[in-house]
Amino acid sequence: MFERAMLLLALLLAGCTADQPVRRGGIVSLNPCADQLLLALVPPERIAAISHYSQDSRATSIPLDVARRFRTTAGTAEEVIALSPDLVVATSFTPPATRAAFARAGLNTLYLGSPTTVAASKEQIAEVADALKERWRGQVLNARIDAALAETKSVDAPVSALLFIGGDLANGGGTLLDEMMTHTGLRDAAADYGIAMTGRLPVETIVAHPPALILSPDQGGRTAAIRRRLLGAETRDVPFARDLINCGGPTIPAALRRLAEIRRGAGA
Structure with missing residues:
Protein backbone atom coordinates (compact mmCIF):
# COMPACT_ATOMS: atom_id res chain seq x y z
CA MET A 1 0.00 0.00 0.00
CA SER A 114 20.39 28.55 12.58
CA PRO A 115 23.87 30.02 13.20
CA THR A 116 23.90 33.19 15.29
CA THR A 117 27.55 34.11 14.64
CA VAL A 118 29.79 34.39 11.61
CA ALA A 119 32.07 31.68 13.03
CA ALA A 120 29.15 29.27 13.46
CA SER A 121 27.95 30.04 9.94
CA LYS A 122 31.40 29.21 8.56
CA GLU A 123 31.39 25.94 10.49
CA GLN A 124 28.01 25.10 8.99
CA ILE A 125 29.29 25.83 5.48
CA ALA A 126 32.17 23.42 6.07
CA GLU A 127 29.78 20.79 7.45
CA VAL A 128 27.46 21.02 4.45
CA ALA A 129 30.34 21.10 1.98
CA ASP A 130 31.73 17.90 3.52
CA ALA A 131 28.32 16.20 3.30
CA LEU A 132 28.07 17.22 -0.36
CA LYS A 133 31.66 16.08 -1.06
CA GLU A 134 32.45 19.65 -2.14
CA ARG A 135 34.98 20.59 0.55
CA TRP A 136 36.95 22.86 -1.80
CA ARG A 137 33.87 24.92 -2.67
CA GLY A 138 33.16 25.33 1.03
CA GLN A 139 36.68 26.58 1.60
CA VAL A 140 36.30 29.09 -1.23
CA LEU A 141 33.03 30.39 0.21
CA ASN A 142 34.55 30.75 3.68
CA ALA A 143 37.51 32.58 2.18
CA ARG A 144 35.07 35.04 0.60
CA ILE A 145 33.52 35.63 4.03
CA ASP A 146 36.95 36.21 5.58
CA ALA A 147 37.80 38.71 2.84
CA ALA A 148 34.54 40.60 3.43
CA LEU A 149 35.20 40.69 7.17
CA ALA A 150 38.65 42.19 6.61
CA GLU A 151 37.28 44.70 4.11
CA THR A 152 34.40 45.93 6.28
CA LYS A 153 35.92 46.12 9.77
CA SER A 154 35.16 49.56 11.22
CA VAL A 155 37.45 51.47 13.57
CA ASP A 156 35.16 54.51 13.77
CA ALA A 157 32.87 55.36 16.66
CA PRO A 158 29.71 53.26 16.40
CA VAL A 159 26.50 54.83 15.14
CA SER A 160 23.20 53.75 16.74
CA ALA A 161 20.89 51.85 14.40
CA LEU A 162 17.79 49.71 14.43
CA LEU A 163 17.39 46.99 11.84
CA PHE A 164 13.79 45.98 11.22
CA ILE A 165 13.28 42.51 9.81
CA GLY A 166 9.81 43.47 8.66
CA GLY A 167 7.01 45.71 9.89
CA ASP A 168 7.76 46.53 13.52
CA LEU A 169 9.82 43.37 14.17
CA ALA A 170 13.31 44.53 15.17
CA ASN A 171 16.56 42.60 15.21
CA GLY A 172 18.30 42.52 18.59
CA GLY A 173 21.44 41.20 20.24
CA GLY A 174 22.63 37.62 20.07
CA THR A 175 21.96 37.32 16.32
CA LEU A 176 24.09 37.06 13.21
CA LEU A 177 22.83 40.43 11.97
CA ASP A 178 23.72 42.02 15.31
CA GLU A 179 27.29 40.72 15.06
CA MET A 180 27.62 42.03 11.51
CA MET A 181 26.24 45.42 12.52
CA THR A 182 28.77 45.71 15.34
CA HIS A 183 31.60 44.62 13.04
CA THR A 184 30.81 47.36 10.53
CA GLY A 185 30.46 50.16 13.08
CA LEU A 186 26.73 50.15 13.80
CA ARG A 187 25.57 49.87 17.41
CA ASP A 188 22.39 47.78 17.53
CA ALA A 189 20.04 50.07 19.44
CA ALA A 190 17.48 47.32 20.10
CA ALA A 191 18.95 46.84 23.59
CA ASP A 192 17.98 50.45 24.43
CA TYR A 193 14.35 49.34 24.27
CA GLY A 194 14.75 45.97 25.98
CA ILE A 195 14.85 43.89 22.80
CA ALA A 196 17.03 40.77 22.73
CA MET A 197 17.21 38.46 19.70
CA THR A 198 14.08 39.78 17.93
CA GLY A 199 10.96 41.53 19.16
CA ARG A 200 8.15 43.90 18.32
CA LEU A 201 9.16 47.55 18.55
CA PRO A 202 6.35 50.00 17.68
CA VAL A 203 7.34 53.52 16.75
CA GLU A 204 5.64 54.89 19.87
CA THR A 205 8.33 53.15 21.91
CA ILE A 206 11.27 54.74 20.10
CA VAL A 207 9.95 58.21 19.29
CA ALA A 208 11.26 59.73 22.56
CA HIS A 209 14.75 58.30 22.05
CA PRO A 210 15.25 57.47 18.37
CA PRO A 211 18.44 55.98 16.91
CA ALA A 212 20.54 57.75 14.28
CA LEU A 213 19.60 55.18 11.62
CA ILE A 214 16.76 52.82 10.84
CA LEU A 215 17.42 49.98 8.40
CA SER A 216 14.38 48.35 6.85
CA PRO A 217 13.45 46.11 3.91
CA ASP A 218 9.92 47.55 3.82
CA GLN A 219 10.54 51.05 2.51
CA GLY A 220 7.14 51.16 0.82
CA GLY A 221 5.25 49.60 3.71
CA ARG A 222 2.73 51.37 5.93
CA THR A 223 4.70 50.78 9.15
CA ALA A 224 7.90 52.19 7.66
CA ALA A 225 6.02 55.22 6.35
CA ILE A 226 4.57 55.92 9.81
CA ARG A 227 8.04 55.69 11.36
CA ARG A 228 9.44 58.17 8.83
CA ARG A 229 6.61 60.61 9.46
CA LEU A 230 6.84 60.47 13.27
CA LEU A 231 10.63 60.41 13.59
CA GLY A 232 11.26 63.06 10.95
CA ALA A 233 14.79 64.29 10.35
CA GLU A 234 16.10 62.98 13.68
CA THR A 235 16.48 59.49 12.24
CA ARG A 236 17.69 58.63 8.75
CA ASP A 237 15.76 55.79 7.15
CA VAL A 238 17.82 53.61 4.77
CA PRO A 239 16.89 50.52 2.76
CA PHE A 240 18.34 47.13 3.65
CA ALA A 241 17.29 44.45 1.17
CA ARG A 242 15.17 41.59 2.46
CA ASP A 243 17.36 38.97 0.80
CA LEU A 244 20.20 40.11 3.09
CA ILE A 245 18.10 39.45 6.20
CA ASN A 246 16.75 35.93 5.94
CA CYS A 247 19.96 33.86 5.98
CA GLY A 248 23.67 33.81 6.67
CA GLY A 249 26.13 31.66 4.75
CA PRO A 250 26.60 32.97 1.19
CA THR A 251 24.65 36.13 2.11
CA ILE A 252 27.24 37.28 4.66
CA PRO A 253 29.68 39.04 2.28
CA ALA A 254 26.93 41.10 0.63
CA ALA A 255 25.29 41.90 3.98
CA LEU A 256 28.61 43.05 5.46
CA ARG A 257 29.34 45.29 2.49
CA ARG A 258 25.88 46.85 2.59
CA LEU A 259 26.15 47.52 6.33
CA ALA A 260 29.61 49.04 5.85
CA GLU A 261 28.23 51.24 3.08
CA ILE A 262 25.45 52.44 5.39
CA ARG A 263 27.97 53.19 8.15
CA ARG A 264 30.15 55.20 5.77
CA GLY A 265 27.09 57.17 4.70
CA ALA A 266 26.40 58.09 8.32
CA GLY A 267 29.63 60.11 8.55
CA ALA A 268 31.83 60.61 11.60
Missing part, protein backbone atom coordinates in the same frame (compact mmCIF):
# COMPACT_ATOMS: atom_id res chain seq x y z
CA PHE A 2 2.77 2.46 0.94
CA GLU A 3 4.71 1.74 -2.28
CA ARG A 4 1.57 2.27 -4.41
CA ALA A 5 0.90 5.58 -2.66
CA MET A 6 4.45 6.75 -3.35
CA LEU A 7 4.17 5.79 -7.03
CA LEU A 8 0.87 7.65 -7.36
CA LEU A 9 2.34 10.75 -5.74
CA ALA A 10 5.33 10.68 -8.07
CA LEU A 11 3.01 10.51 -11.09
CA LEU A 12 0.94 13.40 -9.77
CA LEU A 13 4.05 15.51 -9.23
CA ALA A 14 5.20 14.81 -12.75
CA GLY A 15 1.82 15.80 -14.15
CA CYS A 16 1.75 19.08 -12.23
CA THR A 17 5.17 20.22 -13.42
CA ALA A 18 5.66 18.83 -16.88
CA ASP A 19 8.62 21.12 -17.56
CA GLN A 20 10.41 19.79 -14.47
CA PRO A 21 10.09 15.99 -14.62
CA VAL A 22 10.47 13.96 -11.46
CA ARG A 23 13.99 12.60 -11.23
CA ARG A 24 15.43 10.12 -8.82
CA GLY A 25 18.46 10.92 -6.71
CA GLY A 26 20.09 14.27 -6.24
CA ILE A 27 19.72 16.61 -3.27
CA VAL A 28 16.49 17.94 -1.80
CA SER A 29 16.51 21.04 0.38
CA LEU A 30 13.61 21.96 2.67
CA ASN A 31 14.71 25.39 3.86
CA PRO A 32 15.52 28.65 2.00
CA CYS A 33 18.86 29.04 3.79
CA ALA A 34 19.82 25.51 2.80
CA ASP A 35 18.64 26.30 -0.75
CA GLN A 36 21.16 29.11 -1.13
CA LEU A 37 23.90 26.96 0.40
CA LEU A 38 23.27 24.27 -2.21
CA LEU A 39 23.40 26.80 -5.03
CA ALA A 40 26.74 28.05 -3.72
CA LEU A 41 28.26 24.61 -3.22
CA VAL A 42 27.04 22.26 -5.97
CA PRO A 43 26.29 22.40 -9.69
CA PRO A 44 22.57 22.96 -10.41
CA GLU A 45 22.17 19.49 -11.93
CA ARG A 46 22.80 17.91 -8.52
CA ILE A 47 19.76 19.66 -7.01
CA ALA A 48 16.57 17.62 -7.27
CA ALA A 49 14.33 20.13 -5.47
CA ILE A 50 14.46 23.21 -3.27
CA SER A 51 11.99 24.58 -0.74
CA HIS A 52 8.91 26.45 -1.90
CA TYR A 53 9.98 29.36 0.34
CA SER A 54 12.69 30.34 -2.14
CA GLN A 55 10.02 31.13 -4.70
CA ASP A 56 8.42 33.60 -2.27
CA SER A 57 9.90 37.12 -2.37
CA ARG A 58 9.31 37.50 1.38
CA ALA A 59 11.39 34.46 2.33
CA THR A 60 13.96 33.86 -0.37
CA SER A 61 17.68 34.60 -0.18
CA ILE A 62 18.26 33.79 -3.84
CA PRO A 63 16.97 35.62 -6.93
CA LEU A 64 13.45 34.57 -7.79
CA ASP A 65 14.34 33.93 -11.44
CA VAL A 66 17.01 31.47 -10.27
CA ALA A 67 14.71 29.78 -7.73
CA ARG A 68 12.04 29.25 -10.38
CA ARG A 69 14.37 27.07 -12.41
CA PHE A 70 14.08 24.32 -9.81
CA ARG A 71 11.38 21.94 -8.72
CA THR A 72 10.05 22.74 -5.25
CA THR A 73 8.37 20.77 -2.49
CA ALA A 74 6.20 21.86 0.42
CA GLY A 75 8.45 19.80 2.67
CA THR A 76 6.07 16.92 3.37
CA ALA A 77 7.63 13.53 3.98
CA GLU A 78 5.55 11.97 1.19
CA GLU A 79 6.80 14.42 -1.44
CA VAL A 80 10.42 14.06 -0.43
CA ILE A 81 10.38 10.26 -0.18
CA ALA A 82 8.78 10.04 -3.63
CA LEU A 83 11.84 11.80 -5.10
CA SER A 84 14.23 9.16 -3.66
CA PRO A 85 16.95 11.74 -3.03
CA ASP A 86 20.55 10.90 -2.23
CA LEU A 87 20.53 13.57 0.49
CA VAL A 88 17.89 15.66 2.24
CA VAL A 89 19.02 18.95 3.80
CA ALA A 90 16.49 20.04 6.43
CA THR A 91 16.48 22.11 9.61
CA SER A 92 16.72 21.29 13.30
CA PHE A 93 13.08 22.42 13.52
CA THR A 94 11.88 19.53 11.34
CA PRO A 95 8.91 17.87 13.10
CA PRO A 96 9.66 14.52 14.80
CA ALA A 97 7.06 12.74 12.66
CA THR A 98 8.75 13.91 9.46
CA ARG A 99 12.17 12.88 10.78
CA ALA A 100 10.80 9.46 11.65
CA ALA A 101 9.33 9.06 8.17
CA PHE A 102 12.65 9.95 6.56
CA ALA A 103 14.41 7.43 8.83
CA ARG A 104 11.93 4.67 7.97
CA ALA A 105 12.48 5.37 4.27
CA GLY A 106 16.23 5.10 4.78
CA LEU A 107 16.95 8.62 3.56
CA ASN A 108 20.31 10.23 4.19
CA THR A 109 19.46 13.46 6.04
CA LEU A 110 21.35 16.49 7.32
CA TYR A 111 19.60 18.71 9.88
CA LEU A 112 20.94 22.25 10.12
CA GLY A 113 20.62 24.76 12.93
Whole structure:
Protein backbone atom coordinates (compact mmCIF):
# COMPACT_ATOMS: atom_id res chain seq x y z
CA MET A 1 0.00 0.00 0.00
CA PHE A 2 2.77 2.46 0.94
CA GLU A 3 4.71 1.74 -2.28
CA ARG A 4 1.57 2.27 -4.41
CA ALA A 5 0.90 5.58 -2.66
CA MET A 6 4.45 6.75 -3.35
CA LEU A 7 4.17 5.79 -7.03
CA LEU A 8 0.87 7.65 -7.36
CA LEU A 9 2.34 10.75 -5.74
CA ALA A 10 5.33 10.68 -8.07
CA LEU A 11 3.01 10.51 -11.09
CA LEU A 12 0.94 13.40 -9.77
CA LEU A 13 4.05 15.51 -9.23
CA ALA A 14 5.20 14.81 -12.75
CA GLY A 15 1.82 15.80 -14.15
CA CYS A 16 1.75 19.08 -12.23
CA THR A 17 5.17 20.22 -13.42
CA ALA A 18 5.66 18.83 -16.88
CA ASP A 19 8.62 21.12 -17.56
CA GLN A 20 10.41 19.79 -14.47
CA PRO A 21 10.09 15.99 -14.62
CA VAL A 22 10.47 13.96 -11.46
CA ARG A 23 13.99 12.60 -11.23
CA ARG A 24 15.43 10.12 -8.82
CA GLY A 25 18.46 10.92 -6.71
CA GLY A 26 20.09 14.27 -6.24
CA ILE A 27 19.72 16.61 -3.27
CA VAL A 28 16.49 17.94 -1.80
CA SER A 29 16.51 21.04 0.38
CA LEU A 30 13.61 21.96 2.67
CA ASN A 31 14.71 25.39 3.86
CA PRO A 32 15.52 28.65 2.00
CA CYS A 33 18.86 29.04 3.79
CA ALA A 34 19.82 25.51 2.80
CA ASP A 35 18.64 26.30 -0.75
CA GLN A 36 21.16 29.11 -1.13
CA LEU A 37 23.90 26.96 0.40
CA LEU A 38 23.27 24.27 -2.21
CA LEU A 39 23.40 26.80 -5.03
CA ALA A 40 26.74 28.05 -3.72
CA LEU A 41 28.26 24.61 -3.22
CA VAL A 42 27.04 22.26 -5.97
CA PRO A 43 26.29 22.40 -9.69
CA PRO A 44 22.57 22.96 -10.41
CA GLU A 45 22.17 19.49 -11.93
CA ARG A 46 22.80 17.91 -8.52
CA ILE A 47 19.76 19.66 -7.01
CA ALA A 48 16.57 17.62 -7.27
CA ALA A 49 14.33 20.13 -5.47
CA ILE A 50 14.46 23.21 -3.27
CA SER A 51 11.99 24.58 -0.74
CA HIS A 52 8.91 26.45 -1.90
CA TYR A 53 9.98 29.36 0.34
CA SER A 54 12.69 30.34 -2.14
CA GLN A 55 10.02 31.13 -4.70
CA ASP A 56 8.42 33.60 -2.27
CA SER A 57 9.90 37.12 -2.37
CA ARG A 58 9.31 37.50 1.38
CA ALA A 59 11.39 34.46 2.33
CA THR A 60 13.96 33.86 -0.37
CA SER A 61 17.68 34.60 -0.18
CA ILE A 62 18.26 33.79 -3.84
CA PRO A 63 16.97 35.62 -6.93
CA LEU A 64 13.45 34.57 -7.79
CA ASP A 65 14.34 33.93 -11.44
CA VAL A 66 17.01 31.47 -10.27
CA ALA A 67 14.71 29.78 -7.73
CA ARG A 68 12.04 29.25 -10.38
CA ARG A 69 14.37 27.07 -12.41
CA PHE A 70 14.08 24.32 -9.81
CA ARG A 71 11.38 21.94 -8.72
CA THR A 72 10.05 22.74 -5.25
CA THR A 73 8.37 20.77 -2.49
CA ALA A 74 6.20 21.86 0.42
CA GLY A 75 8.45 19.80 2.67
CA THR A 76 6.07 16.92 3.37
CA ALA A 77 7.63 13.53 3.98
CA GLU A 78 5.55 11.97 1.19
CA GLU A 79 6.80 14.42 -1.44
CA VAL A 80 10.42 14.06 -0.43
CA ILE A 81 10.38 10.26 -0.18
CA ALA A 82 8.78 10.04 -3.63
CA LEU A 83 11.84 11.80 -5.10
CA SER A 84 14.23 9.16 -3.66
CA PRO A 85 16.95 11.74 -3.03
CA ASP A 86 20.55 10.90 -2.23
CA LEU A 87 20.53 13.57 0.49
CA VAL A 88 17.89 15.66 2.24
CA VAL A 89 19.02 18.95 3.80
CA ALA A 90 16.49 20.04 6.43
CA THR A 91 16.48 22.11 9.61
CA SER A 92 16.72 21.29 13.30
CA PHE A 93 13.08 22.42 13.52
CA THR A 94 11.88 19.53 11.34
CA PRO A 95 8.91 17.87 13.10
CA PRO A 96 9.66 14.52 14.80
CA ALA A 97 7.06 12.74 12.66
CA THR A 98 8.75 13.91 9.46
CA ARG A 99 12.17 12.88 10.78
CA ALA A 100 10.80 9.46 11.65
CA ALA A 101 9.33 9.06 8.17
CA PHE A 102 12.65 9.95 6.56
CA ALA A 103 14.41 7.43 8.83
CA ARG A 104 11.93 4.67 7.97
CA ALA A 105 12.48 5.37 4.27
CA GLY A 106 16.23 5.10 4.78
CA LEU A 107 16.95 8.62 3.56
CA ASN A 108 20.31 10.23 4.19
CA THR A 109 19.46 13.46 6.04
CA LEU A 110 21.35 16.49 7.32
CA TYR A 111 19.60 18.71 9.88
CA LEU A 112 20.94 22.25 10.12
CA GLY A 113 20.62 24.76 12.93
CA SER A 114 20.39 28.55 12.58
CA PRO A 115 23.87 30.02 13.20
CA THR A 116 23.90 33.19 15.29
CA THR A 117 27.55 34.11 14.64
CA VAL A 118 29.79 34.39 11.61
CA ALA A 119 32.07 31.68 13.03
CA ALA A 120 29.15 29.27 13.46
CA SER A 121 27.95 30.04 9.94
CA LYS A 122 31.40 29.21 8.56
CA GLU A 123 31.39 25.94 10.49
CA GLN A 124 28.01 25.10 8.99
CA ILE A 125 29.29 25.83 5.48
CA ALA A 126 32.17 23.42 6.07
CA GLU A 127 29.78 20.79 7.45
CA VAL A 128 27.46 21.02 4.45
CA ALA A 129 30.34 21.10 1.98
CA ASP A 130 31.73 17.90 3.52
CA ALA A 131 28.32 16.20 3.30
CA LEU A 132 28.07 17.22 -0.36
CA LYS A 133 31.66 16.08 -1.06
CA GLU A 134 32.45 19.65 -2.14
CA ARG A 135 34.98 20.59 0.55
CA TRP A 136 36.95 22.86 -1.80
CA ARG A 137 33.87 24.92 -2.67
CA GLY A 138 33.16 25.33 1.03
CA GLN A 139 36.68 26.58 1.60
CA VAL A 140 36.30 29.09 -1.23
CA LEU A 141 33.03 30.39 0.21
CA ASN A 142 34.55 30.75 3.68
CA ALA A 143 37.51 32.58 2.18
CA ARG A 144 35.07 35.04 0.60
CA ILE A 145 33.52 35.63 4.03
CA ASP A 146 36.95 36.21 5.58
CA ALA A 147 37.80 38.71 2.84
CA ALA A 148 34.54 40.60 3.43
CA LEU A 149 35.20 40.69 7.17
CA ALA A 150 38.65 42.19 6.61
CA GLU A 151 37.28 44.70 4.11
CA THR A 152 34.40 45.93 6.28
CA LYS A 153 35.92 46.12 9.77
CA SER A 154 35.16 49.56 11.22
CA VAL A 155 37.45 51.47 13.57
CA ASP A 156 35.16 54.51 13.77
CA ALA A 157 32.87 55.36 16.66
CA PRO A 158 29.71 53.26 16.40
CA VAL A 159 26.50 54.83 15.14
CA SER A 160 23.20 53.75 16.74
CA ALA A 161 20.89 51.85 14.40
CA LEU A 162 17.79 49.71 14.43
CA LEU A 163 17.39 46.99 11.84
CA PHE A 164 13.79 45.98 11.22
CA ILE A 165 13.28 42.51 9.81
CA GLY A 166 9.81 43.47 8.66
CA GLY A 167 7.01 45.71 9.89
CA ASP A 168 7.76 46.53 13.52
CA LEU A 169 9.82 43.37 14.17
CA ALA A 170 13.31 44.53 15.17
CA ASN A 171 16.56 42.60 15.21
CA GLY A 172 18.30 42.52 18.59
CA GLY A 173 21.44 41.20 20.24
CA GLY A 174 22.63 37.62 20.07
CA THR A 175 21.96 37.32 16.32
CA LEU A 176 24.09 37.06 13.21
CA LEU A 177 22.83 40.43 11.97
CA ASP A 178 23.72 42.02 15.31
CA GLU A 179 27.29 40.72 15.06
CA MET A 180 27.62 42.03 11.51
CA MET A 181 26.24 45.42 12.52
CA THR A 182 28.77 45.71 15.34
CA HIS A 183 31.60 44.62 13.04
CA THR A 184 30.81 47.36 10.53
CA GLY A 185 30.46 50.16 13.08
CA LEU A 186 26.73 50.15 13.80
CA ARG A 187 25.57 49.87 17.41
CA ASP A 188 22.39 47.78 17.53
CA ALA A 189 20.04 50.07 19.44
CA ALA A 190 17.48 47.32 20.10
CA ALA A 191 18.95 46.84 23.59
CA ASP A 192 17.98 50.45 24.43
CA TYR A 193 14.35 49.34 24.27
CA GLY A 194 14.75 45.97 25.98
CA ILE A 195 14.85 43.89 22.80
CA ALA A 196 17.03 40.77 22.73
CA MET A 197 17.21 38.46 19.70
CA THR A 198 14.08 39.78 17.93
CA GLY A 199 10.96 41.53 19.16
CA ARG A 200 8.15 43.90 18.32
CA LEU A 201 9.16 47.55 18.55
CA PRO A 202 6.35 50.00 17.68
CA VAL A 203 7.34 53.52 16.75
CA GLU A 204 5.64 54.89 19.87
CA THR A 205 8.33 53.15 21.91
CA ILE A 206 11.27 54.74 20.10
CA VAL A 207 9.95 58.21 19.29
CA ALA A 208 11.26 59.73 22.56
CA HIS A 209 14.75 58.30 22.05
CA PRO A 210 15.25 57.47 18.37
CA PRO A 211 18.44 55.98 16.91
CA ALA A 212 20.54 57.75 14.28
CA LEU A 213 19.60 55.18 11.62
CA ILE A 214 16.76 52.82 10.84
CA LEU A 215 17.42 49.98 8.40
CA SER A 216 14.38 48.35 6.85
CA PRO A 217 13.45 46.11 3.91
CA ASP A 218 9.92 47.55 3.82
CA GLN A 219 10.54 51.05 2.51
CA GLY A 220 7.14 51.16 0.82
CA GLY A 221 5.25 49.60 3.71
CA ARG A 222 2.73 51.37 5.93
CA THR A 223 4.70 50.78 9.15
CA ALA A 224 7.90 52.19 7.66
CA ALA A 225 6.02 55.22 6.35
CA ILE A 226 4.57 55.92 9.81
CA ARG A 227 8.04 55.69 11.36
CA ARG A 228 9.44 58.17 8.83
CA ARG A 229 6.61 60.61 9.46
CA LEU A 230 6.84 60.47 13.27
CA LEU A 231 10.63 60.41 13.59
CA GLY A 232 11.26 63.06 10.95
CA ALA A 233 14.79 64.29 10.35
CA GLU A 234 16.10 62.98 13.68
CA THR A 235 16.48 59.49 12.24
CA ARG A 236 17.69 58.63 8.75
CA ASP A 237 15.76 55.79 7.15
CA VAL A 238 17.82 53.61 4.77
CA PRO A 239 16.89 50.52 2.76
CA PHE A 240 18.34 47.13 3.65
CA ALA A 241 17.29 44.45 1.17
CA ARG A 242 15.17 41.59 2.46
CA ASP A 243 17.36 38.97 0.80
CA LEU A 244 20.20 40.11 3.09
CA ILE A 245 18.10 39.45 6.20
CA ASN A 246 16.75 35.93 5.94
CA CYS A 247 19.96 33.86 5.98
CA GLY A 248 23.67 33.81 6.67
CA GLY A 249 26.13 31.66 4.75
CA PRO A 250 26.60 32.97 1.19
CA THR A 251 24.65 36.13 2.11
CA ILE A 252 27.24 37.28 4.66
CA PRO A 253 29.68 39.04 2.28
CA ALA A 254 26.93 41.10 0.63
CA ALA A 255 25.29 41.90 3.98
CA LEU A 256 28.61 43.05 5.46
CA ARG A 257 29.34 45.29 2.49
CA ARG A 258 25.88 46.85 2.59
CA LEU A 259 26.15 47.52 6.33
CA ALA A 260 29.61 49.04 5.85
CA GLU A 261 28.23 51.24 3.08
CA ILE A 262 25.45 52.44 5.39
CA ARG A 263 27.97 53.19 8.15
CA ARG A 264 30.15 55.20 5.77
CA GLY A 265 27.09 57.17 4.70
CA ALA A 266 26.40 58.09 8.32
CA GLY A 267 29.63 60.11 8.55
CA ALA A 268 31.83 60.61 11.60
